Amino acid sequence: MLKWGASFLSQKRHESMTETVIYRRGNDSVSVKATIGRTNSEDQAISEFIVDNDRIDFIVRASDLVLATVQITAQDGDEIEYDNGSGAIIYTVRRDEADQVSRTVDEFGGDLRIHTNRRGPA
Amino acid sequence: MSSRTLDLVDEIVTLINAGAWTTAVIAERKYIPGFQVSELESGVKVAVVPKARSIERDSRITNQTEYQIDIGVFRHGAGNEAARDAIVDSMVELVEELEAYFMNREVTLVADELMVIAAETAPVYDPDMLKDSGVFGSVLTLTIMEVR
Numbered sequence: 257m258l259k260w261g262a263s264f265l266s267q268k269r270h271e272s273m274t275e276t277v278i279y280r281r282g283n284d285s286v287s288v289k290a291t292i293g294r295t296n297s298e299d300q301a302i303s304e305f306i307v308d309n310d311r312i313d314f315i316v317r318a319s320d321l322v323l324a325t326v327q328i329t330a331q332d333g334d335e336i337e338y339d340n341g342s343g344a345i346i347y348t349v350r351r352d353e354a355d356q357v358s359r360t361v362d363e364f365g366g367d368l369r370i371h372t373n374r375r376g377p378a
Numbered sequence: 379m380s381s382r383t384l385d386l387v388d389e390i391v392t393l394i395n396a397g398a399w400t401t402a403v404i405a406e407r408k409y410i411p412g413f414q415v416s417e418l419e420s421g422v423k424v425a426v427v428p429k430a431r432s433i434e435r436d437s438r439i440t441n442q443t444e445y446q447i448d449i450g451v452f453r454h455g456a457g458n459e460a461a462r463d464a465i466v467d468s469m470v471e472l473v474e475e476l477e478a479y480f481m482n483r484e485v486t487l488v489a490d491e492l493m494v495i496a497a498e499t500a501p502v503y504d505p506d507m508l509k510d511s512g513v514f515g516s517v518l519t520l521t522i523m524e525v526r
Contacts (some may be wrong), residue, residue, distance in 0.1 A: 274389055299412075300507050302515045304427060305450040306412035348460045350510065367468040374415050 257280060261363045278337040284323040290307060290336070291315040293369055310374040314346055314350070316337070328356045330370045332377040339378050344345060347372035382427045386445055386492060390480075391426050394449070397479065401472045403451075411450055415511055417465065418454035423471065425450040429436050444482040445492070455508065462512065466503060469514045473499055473513060480520055496521035501524065 274289035292314025300307045306367035314336055321328050332348040349357050352371045387407050394405035405424035413423055429446040432433045436442040453464035454470050497521045507515050 257479045300504075300511055300513075302450070302501060302504050302507065303448060303517045304411055304429070304514065305425060305448075305452070305517060306410075307418070307452065307507060307511055307513050307515060308412060309417060309513075373510060376415075376419050376454055 263366065266317070266361075266366050268278075268314045269315070275338070275340075279316070279321060279323075280330070280337065281323055281331070281333075284315045287323070288316050289322040290338075292338075293343065294341055311350075311375070312372055314347070314365055314372065316370065318360075318366060320325075321368075330368065332357050336370070336372055344378035346375040347373045348378050381444060383431055387426050387428050387447060390447060390449070390520070391478075394424060394426070394476070399475055401468050403472070405449075408411055411448075415454060416514060418452050418513055419456055422451065422453045422469070424452075424518065433519055440525055445522040445524070447505050447519075447522060448518045449520065451476070451514075451516045451518065453514045455512050455514055462508075466508065466514050469516065470502060473502070473516050473518055476518055491526065492522050492524045494524055495523045519523075 258274070269291055270281055270289055273290065276287055277290045278285050279288050291314070294317050298322070300309060323331065330349050331360045332349060332351060336347045336349070337344050338347060350373045351357050356371070358368045358370040361369055391405045391407050394403060401422055403422045403424050405426055406444065408425040408427055411425045411427045417423060427448045427450065430447045431445050433441050433443045433445065451473050453465060455465040476496045477499060481497050499516060500515060500519070503514050503516050507513050
């Protein structure tokens with residue numbers, strides 16, 4: 257029953273809370289529907305100077321990550337191109353504090369939360 | 379009575395903004411020296427910040443004051459690896475230009491009463507920041523002496 261519930265919620269998220277982004281690795285790319293997760297700023301500092309980097313999580317269906325007919329998992333260095341209406345921005349898949357590039361949203365593994373840093377305009 | 383330290387910082391900002399550098403810059407005094415990555419995508423940003431001040435008695439009638447002023451130079455290295463590397467090269471060159479300018483004995487500050495006696499760049503740039511955020515960041519510290 258829990259699995260059914262998780263699947264139901266995932267379907268609803270996919271239908272009404274997503275935007276189309278482009279997932280890219282090298283020369284291969286695929287358009288997927290993603291929910292924009294928390295937006296956290298992660299500071300980096302040199303001496304007293306702080307650079308505030310935008311960090312966004314993208315929640316996607318794991319089964320949608322198919323590049324060149326091959327099912328993949330998110331890797332450090334992959335890119336996600338996202339246009340929020342102000343122009344396309346590239347986000348780079350990066351490890352979080354727990355050294356993970358992604359984690360499953362629930363125990364059934366249908367949806368993935370992928371961690372990224374802002375890279376710059378496309 | 380205005381702060382001599384802040385007058386010095388403001389004069390450094392003015393000199394940087396008036397200079398003819400190989401890369402165009404915008405310098406400003408920053409109370410909280412920080413930038414959003416998105417701000418750095420449009421060009422070079424320079425933040426000038428007072429870092430330290432020490433005063434020693436130089437003689438019975440004069441004191442020697444030493445100021446340390448930090449100049450943070452930042453730029454986002456957008457584009458592919460080759461474009462990013464070219465930006466890093468130009469930024470390293472820019473910081474060296476700033477060093478050479480302020481160490482020029484002809485340059486004195488605040489009505490000729492202060493003089494730059496040392497310049498240190500550390501880091502030349504931060505590879506971790508470049509890798510994680512695509513940002514070139516370097517800090518030039520000027521040591522400035524005043525005797526009066």
